[in-house]
């Protein structure tokens with residue numbers, strides 16, 4: 384991946400295809416954008432479908448192609464407003480003279496123009512048309528108007544045209560368009576890196592209906608996964624049972640018990656650059672899981688024998704080619720002492736210590752305050768929303784990762 388195209392990692396690109404002969408190149412463009420790490424949703428105008436079928440672009444993009452504005456079924460799925468919100472960039476390639484005219488007029492007479500009206504994302508056009516149509520005063524006036532409205536123009540290139548003419552109006556080649564699109568974004572601090580993160584509680588079965596667990600909501604881990612994906616990381620979230628939605632651009636692996644979380648982590652970690660253990664893993668599990676529901680007996684008290692679960696984060700830190708390994712220390716007292724002890728005992732690169740005894744910033748709240756502890760000292764981040772905190776933590780971790788030899792070992 385070239386340095387410039389790294390800035391497309393995890394970007395969401397809505398590719399609009401309008402009705403020109405260059406539409407056949409849109410198929411290649413979908414692939415090239417995906418190779419650069421972007422996810423692509425395709426919207427086609429009716430005229431575009433005369434040149435290339437939605438099925439081709441659907442197969443290549445891996446997503447249904449959107450063609451209708453007034454299709455109740457499509458609107459029930461991802462409607463025009465959702466598509467407009469989803470996009471980090473609306474790229475229209477090829478953009479015909481007719482489409483430029485409709486865009487300049489502010490029309491919303493099909494799905495693509497409506498999305499362009501609704502979106503807050505930048506809009507870039509790759510014009511493609513006969514040189515005479517390009518030179519036409521109406522097209523030039525539309526071009527000027529669109530540029531004035533901050534619509535970005537990629538090309539057109541000059542050269543031989545499908546109709547035999549020579550001149551400006553050729554669509555840029557797919558790779559040139561990928562580079563041009565990448566140039567609109569600065570590379571995220573974790574572009575090109577892989578992060579594995581555990582989150583949420585684990586459940587340790589006692590019998591088919593009962594389990595041991597804890598109050599972890601998973602919010603901090605999910606916020607970190609979201610921030611890492613925003614920063615361009617290929618993000619794998621290994622999650623215990625939670626009520627949370629999977630953040631965009633994140634691959635989620637669901638697990639229930641600590642043992643399952645351990646296995647999923649050990650399978651994913653060897654290929655990652657950064658491992659964050661944000662899960663509240665049960666330290667012990669019942670020695671035996673009853674196959675039938677346990678019945679109440681005459682005894683006033685019963686004893687449950689527990690056995691130790693594997694320590695996931697310590698096992699990752701012990702790998703011969705370990706990623707940069709970060710643990711949490713969720714404590715109710717002696718925060719820094721316990722955090723330092725965990726740093727040493729588990730051989731971590733960094734511990735994020737938080738006080739779970741404080742209900743303002745504890746397990747289920749939306750806020751958190753943490754102290755970062757490593758061998759060089761401590762850094763406190765005061766109370767703020769978990770989303771905001773996650774972004775700051777990811778920026779700090781990205782900085783550490785660049786300097787740390789562990790990030791080399793993971794290669």
Ligand code: CTP
Nearest residue numbers: 660661662664666693694695696710711712713
């Ligand atoms: N952790 C883990 N696997 C375990 C237990 C904990 O990966 N079996 C990770 C947690 O995800 C967290 C860190 O280790 O990143 C510290 O977890 P915590 O529960 O605070 O510490 P424990 O090792 O369980 O120690 P203690 O219960 O004594 O506080």
